[in-house]
Amino acid sequence: MSKRQLAMVMDLNKCLGCHTCTVACKRLWTRDEAMEYMWWNTVNTMPGKGTPRDWEEMGGGFKDGKPQLGHLPSREEFGDAWKYNHEEVFSGGKAGAHLEIQGKKPEWGPNWDEDQGAGEYPNSYFFYLPRICNHCSSPACVAACPRKAIEKREDGIVVINEDRCRGYRFCMEACPYKKIYFNPDKGVSQKCIFCFPRVEQGVSNACARQCPGRIRFVGYLDDENSAVHKLVKKWKVAVRLHPEYGTKPNVYYVPPTSPMKFDADGHLDEKNPRIPEDYLKFLFGEEGLEAKRIIDKEMATVRNGGKSEILSVLIAYKWSEMFGGFDTDPATIEWTEV
């Protein structure tokens, strides 16, 4: 059991779907060979099938407190890494050569259903859902591993010990969020490490620090001065994704509010939001609906000329206040490449 718990809050009302987080992570952690298809951070459009395709139907986690193994996602389901004719385009010397996917035409990708969403015009809707490893308090991956190769650190970060891992992939079956990948070259499973080498130096995660939308808050859950503590514990406006999976994630989401629907006559239907409450409940449970009610109320207060501390924190006027003290400038640190 970890002594403390680092956590992240993502405000889904602010996510632009720009994938800067994904690229920040990619450049830092998954540039090696055999990691091409890995996206420890993903941003998918919801409602959607996401990555791996239909991950919400793949099982795992805990059922009635008992650990379950679910489906083992394939590279194809993750979207794989498409191969391109880079050589021909960049150094082939052939006029008119342009980037083309090589080999079998892909039928899925890591962000295949981007901006597709759901609903019928004019009431169609979507929002973006960024995901990383949830660094759960009851990690199904830890429970499933027969080699005790996955550890929950004292700061709550869940890491795979690659010296102990034998690549059996029970963790990939067990994780209900399907955020673990297999590296066939190294024969080990790999996943988001919550940027622990940065965090240990007081620098927040790359995905959070580089987010142009300022949607990500980082900090210790028990640090009463941190934004994550206030949003999760004090105000309860940030909630867990699929809490029914039973793993107690430590990535929390501020659920998306949405505009009103248009009724049959083209008038605004004030009673019905564009994103169906049933869908929010499916994603975030009852707590999600309650969180949205609080946000809606705060927004109404501000609209009527009042003030809202909750909205001020979510707006994040000062980026440094988002990171619970993990606001050291990475340029001031001498990093060692291993």
Place this chain on the structure above:
Amino acid sequence: MRANYVANADDKKILDPYAALWNSAQAETIAMEGTPAAMQPTAAIRASWSDKPIGAVNKVSVKAIHNGKSMAFRLEWDAPRQNDSHGDNTVFPDGAAISFPLKPGASAMGMGTPDLPIGVWKWQADAAEEGKQIYAEGMGTSEVVDRGALKVKSEWKDGRWTVVILRDLQVIQDNAAVQFLTDQDAQFALAVWDGGSNERGGIKAFSGQQWLNLTLAARA
């Protein structure tokens, strides 16, 4: 079973699975069984495999010889599918292992204990010519103690794997590896993984609760 002494055969010759010298070696067919789901080390694995068949390979033909310097085993079994890679990440490479008690009284089941450890020679089809020598003190504790000491040749042909694993009779490896003496008895057990059936780790076919006996013939 008996490991005959083969004179004038170097390691290279012995490693050839189809070398004539193997024809005269006594073959024993070992019945294999699936490891019990109830003995798997985590509740998630136990629950998931309790209603699935474990142990796709039900028999292995084994031969053993030595040349006074090296000890060699030749394993052969039916494998309609050749799984020599991780494929699309959803299959596992086929594998085989020979385990040995490192102290008298060690059990042939459960990968040893801290007091009664076992040694293992392991082959996996994705590294077809590399064997790993492993030391284990219980389930989930196996550590590779040496990658270089084993020599391996494997071939999949006509729906059958044939694997020859060879090592010096004696090695300097503290107490972490089995040592063989000619004209003496040894004990071993077998395990085989059918990667196409998602067998890996403790999900495998094994030769049962009892060690198999092996007598090393004296040098002629």
